[in-house]
Amino acid sequence: MQARGSGAAIDDQTFSEVLGTVPVPKGHEVLIKVSAASINPVDTKMRMRTPSTEHITPGLDTCGIIAELGDEVRSFNKGDRVYFMGQPKYSGSFAQYQLADARTIALAPDLCSDAEAATLPVAAFTAYDAIFTRLGYIASANANTECTILIIGGAGGVGSMAIQLAKWAGLTVIATASRDETAEWCKDLGADHVINHHHDMTEQIRNIDMHWMHSIFCTTHLSKHWATMAALIRPQGSVVLIDDPEEPLDIRMFKTKSVNLCWEYALVRTMYDTSDVHMQGFILAKIAQLVDTLQVRSPLTETYYGLTVKNVQKAHVLQESGKMVGKQAIVIGE
Template identity: 45%
Template sequence: MKTILARKGSQAKDSDAFYFQEQPIPEPGPKDLLVRLAAIGMNPVDTKVRVRTQEDRVLGWDGCGIVEKIGTGVTDFKKGDKVYYAGELNRPGTNSEYHLVDYRITAHAPKALSPEDAAAMPLTSITAWEGLFDRLGFTAEKDANRGKNILIIGGAGGVGSVAIQLARWAGLTVYATASRPDTVDWCKNLGADTVLNHRNNLAEELKAAGADKVDAIYCATQMEQHWKAMAECIRPQGRIVLIDDPAGPVDITVFKLKSIAIFWEFMYTRSMFATEDIGEQGKLLATEASLLDNSTLVTTRQKTLHGLTPENIQAMHIHQESGTMMGKQVLVI
């Protein structure tokens, strides 16, 4: 099968950062699905792993395709099923024609979506769902959180784009941040009640929008830049969830007087540590598939490339690191 490998420690623009390698089609082990991929998605984790990896490896985790074989112990799936998933960080990625994935973190793909629209969704959907409902503690039901509000920093990115939609579905009043006219419109179209400019003072922007404080903050990007602003914007005894890596130490004491609860969201925790509730990821992807099928959620695919080539993978990495991302990039294999 065709695979594209990333060279360890490479920069996205390096001429030899990505290269083609023919590999044998893998055989599924216990609990595995062998999937023939139709489309794959791109996420910030791809670029981070490329820079940090100590060996050349196949990157990519979002995928949508057809089950070709199943391993022992697999239930609920059979050959020919169309599935989507975000994979596991400690296994080879989806920049390949075939891929192995644990069935417990997999779901039947949305019936109403094309493979490329479905491939845009898994990783960001899991991250948004777990952050909102597992970490921040909101109720994962339609309109169940009326009267509560949330600030989503980085509303136009991959995770923010799904978090806006899920928060709106769950009944929250949504304040999201964006700074360009196109990203502001994107956030509004996804359901944000108010869009704040994160290049300005967020606390002042929030007050101007008629809210003194928010119940929770989902910080999907640049936590250090917004650290003090979050301390101002959050209500006493509120909750904050973080997903990106700080470049250095941060002063957590700015949240002490308000007794703020700080959570990390890392969607690979369940698969990396084989937690007892690993199957929750498959279940939440199934729920989100239903929400996509009934148009409660919409795909966040914004850019589509065709063909599994080193050049296309490189182009996706360069764009991912450009700081201008809106929604998701997808490659049709």
């Protein structure tokens, strides 16, 4: 499946089925027969940023079966059911076969269907890396019980996983949502409090007898919430960001509190081939363990069957609607 680059609205020409060749894995690569793929906000952004004269194979989330191994792969076998997050140098997951770096994959959770497993890599990895690597919390059950975290955008894919992981680690979680449906979703995932990000968040935090947050994880509308985050973060607290700002922002408002501001970008290790690229596979293995021990669950809310233009188009339209709860998956099939 290919997508035509375009910043415009989706039309009948945006997606097309293309017959390609099956790639051959080399070195530490593996060839995956794709069982299911998921969609993320970054997929729509990548399509919009691609020139209209170019085509890409979208999709960063994959669950599938290892079909072939490169000659340097020792940690996996043909037939293993794995899940992983793609990387820019390979074609995407909206295909029947896909290459992956063996260092970035993990055995899929046993308790998940293919569709459920496919929704996890990008969202769960981003949330885990943001909370435990960037914010520095201890990645252990109930190890951070004295700390609070505000998760802005709790009902999206990353927010859904961040709520669960933060609760597992013992944090008091305040999530934001703006509709009854999304508020209930956040509560069901374990949020201790849910506030509305369309209203005065500072006032709502004060109304639940809190003053400052130890940390803030902003998953969406960064520019809109910039000043509010500066007001709510505690002195020497930490803020982690994944959303792109709409315009230049004044970082000076965080200065007097000595706030640690950091970005989480899930693809950084594979994009720059960092020395810790293996952490992608390690973290996904940890997440699979948490799923199989019922500590966290997949954020799947919508499943499509068949890799068709119609299904991919529907998934992208819903992703761009601003009303997405959880995540969508496409079961590829034969």
